[in-house]
Amino acid sequence: MSTAAEPRERQLVISGWAVSSPYGLGRRAFAEGLLARTAATAPVDTAKWPVPYEDAGLIPGFDIKEVLGRKGTRSMDRATGIAVVTVGELLEDFGRGLAADPEKTGLVLGTSGSVQSIMDFTKDALTGDKPYLVDPARFPNTVMNCPTGQSAIRHTLKGPNVTVSGGSATGLLALNYASRLLRGGHANALLAGAAEEYSVQRARLERVADHGGAEADPLGEGAALFLLESGDAARDGGRQVLATVLGSRFRAFPESGRAGSALARCVEEVLADAGAAPEDVALVAPGTPAGLLGKQEESALDGVAGERIAVRPLVGDATAASAAFQLAAVLAHAGARPALVDRLALVTAIDRDGTVGATLLRLG
Structure with a gap:
């Protein structure tokens, strides 16, 4: 974990994103959609997605074979396809020089896994034709x-390969894990972030989940x-x-009921570590989770200055990718x-x- 007083050669920076x-x-x-405050959720095609939601935040027209080609994608599920595509975008735009030392370039990816793949495979095991089922x-x-593994294989990333899962905090956990790997000398550069898929089974599970008494938000991916x-x-x-x-x-x-006080402590400590005050943000x-948790987050941030994004x-609720989207919104x-250069940004x-x-950032 770095601080504002840390020598420049020790500071870790974000130098690319996708x-x-x-x-x-x-x-x-x-960036264009977010800055224009355009809602990206839209009515669901229930013929294709028989889900208990009217709206969803789907990647428009996303088809794995059309984006990645047919080679190596026959059995690839949606979560993997989204991750592979995004890793490729990042390397294409910012990966100059990284391929020269692939053993020192790795990937820390946050994900919830694919509920759809797990449940489909289990169903086939019970109903499939013998002998293989x-x-x-x-x-x-x-x-x-x-x-994570498929992304590294397809894009020849031979450094550390780590999967992290922590619900809505996954993106921040992945960034922190990558920071620890870099400080430990395990890599020279790491791609860190999170991915989430939209699926019928995920939608059905979310419909019956406890959202603190509030109506569940449309799901995103x-x-x-x-x-x-x-x-x-x-x-x-x-x-x-x-x-x-x-x-x-x-x-x-x-x-x-104790989430707000826990988050307030996190905010207080991360600001103190950087020698910053709440009004500096x-x-x-x-x-912005639904229900009681959202109200507690607002309370925990009540003393922090800064424009809310x-x-x-x-x-929509992108679950594992939520915090990663928030960080992307800051960038x-x-x-x-x-005017935001050298100013502080806080992601919670x-x-x-x-x-x-x-997570606290100083904008470049």
Whole structure:
């Protein structure tokens, strides 16, 4: 975890990013839609998606074979396809020089796994024709680290390969894990972020989940990934420093009524570590969960200055990719507003299963 007083050669920076979102594939579509405050959720085609929701935030027209080609995609599920596409976008735009040392370039990807793949494979095991019952080529999709592994294989990333899962806080957890790997000398550069798929089974499970007494938000999907490396490595590679990661804090809460106090502690500690005050923050990207948790997040941030950037109301509940979308939104705003250079941005997350987190950035 870095601080504002840390020597430049030790500071970790974000020097690239890529997004696949309900606005479309690519950073430009995401930034334009987000900055215009355009809602990306739309009515669901119930013939294709027999789900208990009227609206969803789907990546428009996303088809794995059309985007990636037919080679190696026959058994690829949606979660893996979204991750592979987004990793490819990031490397294409910002990966110059990374291929020269693939053993030192890795991937830390947050995901919930594919509920659809797990349940489909289980169903086939019970109802499929003997003697094989199931298609063995689809078994890897049932393992949570499939998107991470497939992304690394397809794009020749031979460094650390890590899968992280933490609900709505997943994106921040992945960024923090990548920071620890870099500080430990396990890699020179890491792609860190999170991905989530939309599926029938996920929608059905979310419909019966506890949302704190509030109506569940429309579900969203997509991925956001960030290139994390030292500031010197970014400059040596000809990449611009988009943001410096000043630190992260995480806590667990045993019951929903204590989520706000846990998050407030995270915010207080991450600001203190950076030698910053609540009034120094220029941008805040909260998770804005539904119901009681959302109210507690607002309370925890009550003393923090800064413009609020709400992402979830526009793209839907992207679950594992939520915090990654929030971080991408911060970079989109920073890229469009030069006055934010050298200002602080705070990203927060609350997950209903008991995790809160806060990450502080200095915009480049």
